[in-house]
Each structure stands twice: as structure tokens, then as C-alpha cells.
Amino acid sequence: MTARLLEGKCFAAKIREEAGKRAARLKEKYGVTPGLAVIIVGENPASQVYVRNKHKACTELGFYSEGVEMPETTTREELLSEINRLNNDPKIHGILVQLPLPKALQPYESEVLEAINPLKDVDGFHPVNVGRLVTGQKALVPCTPHGCIRMLELAEIPIEGAKAVVIGRSNIVGKP
Template structure:
């Protein structure tokens, strides 16, 4: 049976380190990291997620602001709001929660965020640095960054391995592929138009799945000893949270595997908090 990658445990330890860093900034420099999450409209799932972020930030000593805006806000008004926080020295991280109402261009909103406060790592400048494997400090998409933290925690070697990422989103798939490539893996990104995904997954040492399809992958999708990272957050016919991978079945093939829930999920928020503090420290180092 595979060894379970315990995302809850790693996230807890990461949050403890983040809390310690927040205390050091306060004692040494009288600085409190500031995070603002802008949420537009009344999507209940988004509000639940934002509340979890807010509670975690407060618990760690981060100054957390949730700025709720009506769905009727215009694109220009939203950009003006972002610029207000761009120019606020007390705010180190800015996040605009998806989804946004129709009529608002998400790409324009992402570009409006100051790259130095882009806590989600989605600004084109930061994405470019990631794909160039730039040597400077910059934020990276939180879920992929959290996955790398998990692999490192269990001393899972990436260099020289065959890695397959299922899904090509800007949130997970593309940055995940870049991070693995930067760490020396031979990386392939496959997606809905790939004709035979098993042709790729069965030869992979590391598989990261982010498709949003319930139990798409069983043990016959993987080679013996594969490391399986399941990013899926899906609801089955009984309303239970499950992943892309049939956990019980695939565990027979894997050397390491993440459960759903309790795997990647907790790492995303923990990494968001970590990155908020990192942005604060980088800003201080640059005298900004």
C-alpha cells in the first residue's frame, strides 16, 4: 500500500512557521503583514473559501481584510479599488476571488494587481518569471507551490523523473508543469484533447491530476511505485468530497498518494499565508 501524503499535517507545520515569521516581523520591525481578498457578487462557495482564508490569516497574526463588492460593480470601479490597495503600504498581498461576474475581464483584473503584491502569482510578469526560472523573488500560484512543498517534505526526488500533469489551467496545470520542469523533471502536460492519457500516466514517476472529474483514474492508470498527487475537489453522487483519483484502487499501485480531502486542499491556504509573509519580507528588503 502507498504511503499517504498528509496535507493537513504539513499545512499545520507550515502555518506554525508562518506564525513565527509574523511574530518576528512585529518584534523586530513593527510590521504586520497585510492581506486583502476582494470578492465580487454572492457566490456562496466563494464566500466559504474566503472565510476560511480570513480565519486562518487572523489566527496567524496577519492583518486580513475581506472587501465584499456587489455583482453590479463595473470593471473600471474594480480596477480603481485594486489600485487603492496597490498604493496602500499596509497591504502586502492582494487577491481577487474567482469567479467574477460576466462583463468583467479577469485577465485585465489580474494585470491590474501590482506584481509585487500578487499573492496568487497570476500576474503575467510573475508567470513569465516562473517559466524563465528567474533567480529573483516572485510569487507563484499557491496550489502548485504547495504541492512542491509536499514533495519536498517527504523527500520525493523530482530531478530526472518523468512527470505528467493532467490539466492545463493557469491556476494549477501550467504553473505546476513549470515548477516540475524547473526542478529537473521531464514534464508533460496533458488535457481534454489528449487522445490517450493512459499512454502518458502509465510511464510517469509523478502524476498530478487537476481535471475535476470524479474518479477518472484508477490503479490501471499508473505504473507501480508512482507518486500520485490528486488536486481534484469533486462531489460524488452522495455529495461526498472526492478527487480525480480512485484513492483505494490507486493506492495499490502508488508509492505515495494524496487523499481527498486532507491532501492538497489544506496546502493551498497555508501556502497563501506563507506567500503573504514572503511578499512582506521581500518588500521590506527592497525598502518599499
């Protein structure tokens, strides 16, 4: 077996094209525009770039995108209140809380992630989605590992029975 280089940008373009078509069909058939809300607390430069790119991608795909910028001084209660508002907003179908949170909120990270309605948890971090993933049930899967699996599928690389090495054990990539 020889090595094969997979160019992520080519696959990303294909996945985005498919997502845009699916969004257009949803709007045409049901009058629904997919809506994503991204909450960013504080001014972490890397997080700001990530959030800006999410908004740009949503706009390009015809999604409704709501960015919620909260100051570094945001309290636990204010953040949970904002998540609750988005959980109850019918325009919002997915919620993402950008991590890392500022130091003062980091002790509440689990509580913050658990406050997101599991059906709107686009990161797949809610314990309900993690549990479903681990037990092989249908779940919202963290984006990076899902993207990797999707890339292998599009490249027609068989997954079942394959051996893989995962370096790292983060909740974002390694564990899922």
C-alpha cells in the same frame, strides 16, 4: 518503489506554523504585520467559503486581513479603482482577487489581474510573475502548485529529475 500517501492537512499545519513564526519575527524585528486583502465580487457560495477560510487563516497567523466585498453589479472601473487603492495601501502586502468574477466582469479578467502590483500578487497570476516562473526566476507562485512542491519538500521526496503527471492545464494549477 512503493506508493506513499501524503496527508495534506498534516503538511498544511506545518506550513501554517512556519508562516505564523515568520510573521511574528517580522513584527518583532521590523514592526511589520503582513497584510492580505481579498476582493470578492458577487455572491458565489464556494468563493465566499474560500474567502472566509483565508480570513480565518490570516487571523490565526497574526496577519492583517482585509476583506473587500463588492456587489455583483460592480463595474470594471470600480473594481480597478479598488485594486489601485490596495496597491497603494502600505498595510497591504498581498492582494487576491477571488475568481471567478461575475459574468459581466469576466471579459476583463486579464486586465483585473494585471492591475495588481506584481509584488503584491499573492496568486502569482500577473504576467510578470508567470514570466518569471516560466523562465526559472524568483517569482510569486500560484498557491496550489507551490503548496504541492512544499509538501514534497517536507516529505523529503526528491523533485529534481523526477517524472510527474499533471492532469489539467489551468492557469491556477496545471500550467504553473
